[in-house]
Amino acid sequence: MRRLRYHPALRALVRETKLDPSKLILPLFVRTGEGIRQPIGSMPGHAQLSVDLLRQEVREAADLGIGGVILFGIPDEKDATGSDSYSDDGIIQQGVRAAKEAAPDLLVVTDVCFCEYTDHGHCGIFNEKTGRPDVDNDATLELLAKQVVSHARAGADMVAPSGMMDGMIGAIRGALDGEDFSHLPIMSYAAKYASAYYGPFREAAESAPQSGDRQAYQMDPAAAAAQALREVELDLAEGADIIMVKPALAYLDIIHDVSQQFPGVPLAAYNVSGEFSMVKAAAEKGWIDEQAVALESLTAITRAGATIILTYWAKDVARWLAR
Ligand code: PBG
Ligand code: ZN
Secondary structure (H helix, E strand, O other): OOOHHHOHHHHOOOOOOOOOOEEEEEEEEEEEEOEEEEEEOOOOOEEEHHHHHHHHHHHHHHHHEEEEEEEEOOOOOOOOHHHHHHHOOOOOHHHHHHHHHHHHOEEEEEEEOOOOOEEEOOOOOOEOOOOEEOOOOHHHHHHHHHHHHHHHOOOEEEEEEEOOOOOOOHHHHHHHHHHHOOOOOEEEEEEEOOOOHHHHHHHHOOOOOOOOOOOOOOEEEOOOOHHHHHHHHHHHHHOOEEEEEOOOOHHHHHHHHHHHOOOOOEEEEEOOOHHHHHHHHHHHOOOOOHHHHHHHHHHHHHOOOOEEEEEOOOOHHHHHOOO
16 A cells, blocks of 8 residues: 555545535624724634624635535624614625625625524514414525515525425525525535534524524434435425535534535535534643644545535635645
8 A cells, every 4th residue: 555655746646535625605794893903812813803803714715716605693682583684784795795796706604694683582483372482494494584574685605404494495495486585505514413512603693592592493413314314305495506515523423424415515514603612622732732633534424425524624725825
């Protein structure tokens, strides 16, 4: 085996897995105000950005040749239905308009959910209709439809629903088609697990549930991989264009299985906040080499079968690979 390893160029020649900045999507957090870059303590290098600073950030992402950005909005006012999320003047709508103005050719994706916008921090309408405090699936679908149409009107290039409601892709597809947005693709967070790896994100997006957890809508990490395949199958039947598995590193088996079972379907993986923060923290202590570990992790996610990766390292990777 070593004959193909002795020469660096030969190693490169026979290497199948290659990272490419154009396949990476950078998550960004947009907030109100002006000139504000509010650092996220658990995610060094990342910050909540006011709309004006978001413009600079997306221009930089475009110049680095990154595949796109995904926006998360952090509104000033939260309420029971997350009304800022479907207001044409809401924070994410302002962010989308600014991003498209600043970098017209950059792909701007919106995360479609309610947890950042609701005062209870859950991913939809919250009530006790089932006898337990829970997210009301079908009531949430109606508001999801309003939310995506509002994102589309603001100029989003693609929408990415992350709330794990049953039927959400069908509801969103119908809403977009009904409003002349039949060309807009949907990237579905299809197999999204109730994961402890989202911890730092909830600080970043101020979206932690005020009571309980998300186990009644997100997937059980202990469920057999076949359940992820069912989720994917349903989303595709409802009209999803890109499928996502989330988180990435602890779910490489799921990424692999989905890529094998659904060849030809673009598959994204979300290298989530906890996966990023752990490496940052260990690197700060001098325990590991951030660049090497990040590149190895993203290579593993690619090798497992993901063709698109959402990652907080997107800009770094573009710079590292350019060297
Ligand atoms: C909201 C959402 C979450 C993430 C993306 N969209 C958090 C959650 O479900 O609590 C996690 C992203 C990350 O951890 O980087 N629905
Ligand atoms: Zn949510």
